Amino acid sequence: MRYAALLCAFLACCMAHGLEFENMKFFPVDHPECRGFVVIEDMDTSYRFYSVSRDNTLEVILAIPKEMNICSVDHVEQSPDGDKVVILSEGEGHPALAIYRISDILVDARNIRGLAEYTSGELYEYSTLSCLGSLDPYPGLCDSPKWVGNDTIEFIATGVDFREFDPDIRRGKMLETTEYIVDTWRWKFTDDTFTLLKSEKESASPKRTGSRIEKIKKRIRPDANDKRK
Secondary structure: HHHHHHHHHHHHHHOOEEEEEEEEEEEEEEEEEEEEEEEEEOOOOEEEEEEEOOOOOEEEEOOOOOOOOEEEEEEEEEEEOOOOOEEEEEOOOOOEEEEEHHHHHHHHHHHHHHHOOOOOOOOOHHHHOOOOEEEEEOOOEEEEEEEEEOOOEEEEEEEEEEEEEEEOOEEEEOOOOOOEEEEEEEEEEOOOOEEEEEEOOOOHHHHHHHHHHHHHHHOOOOOOOOOOO
């Protein structure tokens, strides 16, 4: 815990002075108890997750929520009402979406930090954090989530049809196709209602879809030359 405290102090100093690092991401939010979240990537297969208090103090989140993947966090966006965040995380090329109340993340993190000095073994089993909604599109892919209301997320996906959705495993139907088609979906997570807004083939409009499709392709077949040294 002493190491974690020293690391938090160092990172807070870096943020206060506007320093940036390749393996550090800051996702700002505007919440009474929190001004953002920080992700520190230790290597290609793990990261550390922190909240940033209103007084600019980094507070470690020792137990990553179980709905979040293990390798990286690519996007955190706050809801219009300021109450929630949608988080896009990735594990070995497999993205997933999860929605949490910001206050729930902070309370759970504080509780686990309080237990950490007196507990040995895995801290995950002590977490009581539950998400408001999650999507695990495996083997399909998803990207670019954004809020379009306080209970609805718009995102893009390929290789999966969410109109045939299994709420138990949080997945849609896998599409048997060799084409890369980007679908734009709206997901009302309060009742798991999905609306397909549009589908775009790679060849249909390269200026609009090309970069998004290439981004999704790289999640499945990353170029070895693009990997971090």
